[in-house]
Amino acid sequence: MLISQYRRSSESITAEKNGLYPLIQERQSEGEKLQGNVPFFSTLSCPARSTTLVSFITGKKFYSHVRFLFLTLVPVLAIAATGDIDPAKSTLTATFKQEGVAVDAPFKKFSGHIVYDAKNVAASSAMIDVQTASFDMGSDDYNNEVRGKEWFDSATYPDAVFKSSAIKADGANKFTASGTLTIKGKSVNLSVPVNVQTANGISTFDGSIAISRAAFGIGDPSWKDVIEDKVTVRFHLVNTK
Amino acid sequence: MAAAIPASASMNETRYTGTAVSLHWLIAALIICAFTLGWIMTDLEVSPLKLRMFNWHKWVGVTILLLAIVRLLWRLTHKPPAMLPMPAWQRIAAKTLHAVLYVLLLLQPLSGWVYSNAAGYQVVYLGLVPLPNLVAKDKATADVLMERHEFLGWCLLVVVSLHILAALKHHFVDGDATLKRMWFR
Numbered sequence: 001m002l003i004s005q006y007r008r009s010s011e012s013i014t015a016e017k018n019g020l021y022p023l024i025q026e027r028q029s030e031g032e033k034l035q036g037n038v039p040f041f042s043t044l045s046c047p048a049r050s051t052t053l054v055s056f057i058t059g060k061k062f063y064s065h066v067r068f069l070f071l072t073l074v075p076v077l078a079i080a081a082t083g084d085i086d087p088a089k090s091t092l093t094a095t096f097k098q099e100g101v102a103v104d105a106p107f108k109k110f111s112g113h114i115v116y117d118a119k120n121v122a123a124s125s126a127m128i129d130v131q132t133a134s135f136d137m138g139s140d141d142y143n144n145e146v147r148g149k150e151w152f153d154s155a156t157y158p159d160a161v162f163k164s165s166a167i168k169a170d171g172a173n174k175f176t177a178s179g180t181l182t183i184k185g186k187s188v189n190l191s192v193p194v195n196v197q198t199a200n201g202i203s204t205f206d207g208s209i210a211i212s213r214a215a216f217g218i219g220d221p222s223w224k225d226v227i228e229d230k231v232t233v234r235f236h237l238v239n240t241k
Numbered sequence: 242m243a244a245a246i247p248a249s250a251s252m253n254e255t256r257y258t259g260t261a262v263s264l265h266w267l268i269a270a271l272i273i274c275a276f277t278l279g280w281i282m283t284d285l286e287v288s289p290l291k292l293r294m295f296n297w298h299k300w301v302g303v304t305i306l307l308l309a310i311v312r313l314l315w316r317l318t319h320k321p322p323a324m325l326p327m328p329a330w331q332r333i334a335a336k337t338l339h340a341v342l343y344v345l346l347l348l349q350p351l352s353g354w355v356y357s358n359a360a361g362y363q364v365v366y367l368g369l370v371p372l373p374n375l376v377a378k379d380k381a382t383a384d385v386l387m388e389r390h391e392f393l394g395w396c397l398l399v400v401v402s403l404h405i406l407a408a409l410k411h412h413f414v415d416g417d418a419t420l421k422r423m424w425f426r
Contacts (some may be wrong), residue, residue, distance in 0.1 A: 099365070100369060101365045139381055222289055223289050
């Protein structure tokens, strides 16, 4: 088996050189059928292992593994715990001003967990995790720019996190969430006023908070004359049932 | 006899008014600014300067739109001087070109304005006066409008080039007063 594989790969190399690749491809698909019986370690010890790994990945078997994983994992992930934010119904946008022009851009990926008890608001808690690389300015140029070191530095700091430390009721359907916002490794304490609506067991939290880019080191100082320091983050967060 | 009329007076009858001349050259200069900015800024890497140039481009564009409206109103309320003697085809060509120029002067800034809105950027004139959003933010619309705006830009370049070439031809080849009557006194 090993020998046949070795021969096959050396054959295909010379075939490519000779421009006979289409001819060999038919034989390769035969080889893939055989490959199903080859123990994985033997493919590793094979001298032409890169070729066999490639054919393993391009083979049907690989996809059946992927499909299996996908089909089992997705339902598991979909069964969300109570208090989890429903990403499909929730929105999170940042608004900043550049030379008087207010620009709205959403964060496309975020998750979070809000435990809210109207009868005992003080026992509530909130945690929001935002993927900084998901900030969508509507064009690749700008999206790449804001992921860069001067801005979010998403490669080093993929997440921006708000974690509540205390929740205080402000009358019916209103509360103030005090906590820590951590972006780009810098933490700032803030208090966020929140409006809450509950219907059919699903709570919706709305509010906005103004933050300073400079406080988190977002944006090189060279931008400060063009883009205001103040950024308003607006959120509309819907809990899953 | 014709010689009884002073030469300057006969020139005056065929001249454009001072207002028309000023508007013409002001708009010409602004078109060059807008075109140059547009050309350079789109090729720049993302930077504060790029953002600034986009804003300058928009402000120049809005200024052109305003001046074009003023100019159109002036034109509608003031009879332009009679055309100089020239072959009929040239008269028709000139009139057509002028009409296309007027349309482009209005259409090109407007297309930029709606494109900016579709891309999610409100136009704030000189960073002070927010102009209304004409369309909602939408990526697909923005992509189409960007192409339209660029296409109209090329149209404007072609039409303006023809306009300049024709003016130079009248001035240097025919030796008539076509260019002079649109120049400052």
